[in-house]
Amino acid sequence: MTAPPRNPVLERPLKVTLSFTSSCNLRCRHCYADCTAAASAAELPAAEWCGILDRLEADGVIGLYIEGGEPLHRADFLDVLRHAAGRFHVQLRTNGTLVTPALAAALKAECGIATLLVDIMGPDAATHDAATGVAGSFDLAIAGIRAALAAGIDTQMLTIMTRWNAARLQDWVALAAGLGVATVGILRPYPLGRLRQRWAEASLSLEEMHAALEALRLPPGMRLMQSWHPNNGNCCWQTAAIDAFGNSIGCAYLREYVNFGNLREVGFLDTWAHPLHRQLRSGAVTESCGDCAATQGSHGGCRSTAFAFHGRWDAPDPFDRATNHGVDLRVLPDRPL
Amino acid sequence: MSCPTGHYSQMPGLRLRPVRELGVCVVFAPAEARLFRLNAQSWLALELCRGGTTAAALRKAWREVVTSDDAEERLRVALDLLLANRLLHHEPAPAEAPMTAAS
Numbered sequence: 001m002t003a004p005p006r007n008p009v010l011e012r013p014l015k016v017t018l019s020f021t022s023s024c025n026l027r028c029r030h031c032y033a034d035c036t037a038a039a040s041a042a043e044l045p046a047a048e049w050c051g052i053l054d055r056l057e058a059d060g061v062i063g064l065y066i067e068g069g070e071p072l073h074r075a076d077f078l079d080v081l082r083h084a085a086g087r088f089h090v091q092l093r094t095n096g097t098l099v100t101p102a103l104a105a106a107l108k109a110e111c112g113i114a115t116l117l118v119d120i121m122g123p124d125a126a127t128h129d130a131a132t133g134v135a136g137s138f139d140l141a142i143a144g145i146r147a148a149l150a151a152g153i154d155t156q157m158l159t160i161m162t163r164w165n166a167a168r169l170q171d172w173v174a175l176a177a178g179l180g181v182a183t184v185g186i187l188r189p190y191p192l193g194r195l196r197q198r199w200a201e202a203s204l205s206l207e208e209m210h211a212a213l214e215a216l217r218l219p220p221g222m223r224l225m226q227s228w229h230p231n232n233g234n235c236c237w238q239t240a241a242i243d244a245f246g247n248s249i250g251c252a253y254l255r256e257y258v259n260f261g262n263l264r265e266v267g268f269l270d271t272w273a274h275p276l277h278r279q280l281r282s283g284a285v286t287e288s289c290g291d292c293a294a295t296q297g298s299h300g301g302c303r304s305t306a307f308a309f310h311g312r313w314d315a316p317d318p319f320d321r322a323t324n325h326g327v328d329l330r331v332l333p334d335r336p337l
Numbered sequence: 338m339s340c341p342t343g344h345y346s347q348m349p350g351l352r353l354r355p356v357r358e359l360g361v362c363v364v365f366a367p368a369e370a371r372l373f374r375l376n377a378q379s380w381l382a383l384e385l386c387r388g389g390t391t392a393a394a395l396r397k398a399w400r401e402v403v404t405s406d407d408a409e410e411r412l413r414v415a416l417d418l419l420l421a422n423r424l425l426h427h428e429p430a431p432a433e434a435p436m437t438a439a440s
């Protein structure tokens with residue numbers, strides 16, 4: 001009998017996602033964090049974030065992926081980013097609306113960020129602003145991308161594929177090309193936060209998702225990041241995440257399902273050693289897609305979507321063709337969290 | 338094939354994060370805002386250049402660890418990769434310093 005495949009084992013994480021705030025200046029209907037306009041008083045202040053960064057560095061973390069909410073919406077965010085400068089490889093995900101030329105210059109020169117990832121939900125103001133709930137947000141976000149590119153920041157465009165934008169993805173690609181964005185990412189939707197409330201309206205079937213991807217024609221030189229088969233990665237093996245309140249949650253997409261402890265009370269590496277965190281990283285799953293495991297170096301597909309549809313941590317990932325087995329992604333099981 | 342000469346040192350500010358479980362070292366280069374994943378030999382060469390070293394001392398230290406017949410070639414490959422990615426700084430020996438217009 002052959003041993004079941006397992007993911008690579010990391011004793012300490014290399015990269016951590018920081019969900020810096022649950023506040024935002026937009027009101028996206030697809031928001032996973034269910035953001036509010038004002039930051040909660042319970043969110044970690046900058047000084048505590050800086051203390052956490054010091055501990056993460058000592059624990060061997062070398063890369064940060066920072067998202068929100070909208071990180072730039074909190075006035076003290078740049079203090080934290082400057083604290084990370086020169087010590088961590090930083091990727092910053094933003095809605096782009098607050099990225100002025102002056103801010104872009106600071107992100108480059110003072111904060112030394114590696115990559116800016118900007119969410120653009122459609123190719124024009126009508127599609128994007130309908131998603132964000134704020135008129136004018138498209139124009140501001142596009143201005144933000146232009147400012148970041150002009151400042152010399154590696155700037156990428158992201159979108160979440162939904163029924164609201166799937167038919168417009170080719171135009172979205174053309175928009176990116178016209179801006180001079182060389183790398184774009186089309187992300188699967190996750191049934192979290194406000195998108196969970198509108199899942200039936202927003203989600204496509206797996207076949208519709210693949211049809212939209214396969215119809216895309218990329219201009220020469222453009223790189224597309226997408227995580228459907230045969231790129232259905234299980235990144236759990238190397239991922240850790242901390243939410244705006246200091247909770248260690250494994251991955252931003254696990255935010256509604258797990259809490260391995262609050263860093264105000266327990267050490268980060270203690271949460272990394274939590275039995276469920278270990279289990280999710282291990283690749284202990286009942287079924288895996290061989291093609292995706294071969295391309296991604298880990299196997300089992302996303303644990304967040306597997307859990308959302310099956311309610312089991314070792315379930316197959318229904319977003320993968322090989323392990324979908326007839327699950328209709330438009331129908332979210334009614335399961336208490 | 339030319340032997341390494343001169344003086345080698347790590348670029349300032351590098352952060353090395355060994356990942357012994359995978360036999361690699363991840364390096365953060367702040368000047369480039371980039372991460373590099375080094376195999377064991379490039380990692381060894383970079384470690385041996387910590388604090389700066391002459392080529393002679395580097396070759397000696399390398400030979401103590403890498404004992405295969407092609408050890409010199411492996412060192413050269415590792416140094417070329419580290420130099421190409423600007424993880425190492427190389428100071429040529431005086432005799433091999435490039436001629437300037439005034440000289």
Ligand code: SF4
Pocket residue numbers: 233234235236237239250251252253254301302303304305
């Ligand atoms: S839950 Fe999904 S996205 Fe998150 S780390 Fe695991 S596989 Fe990756």
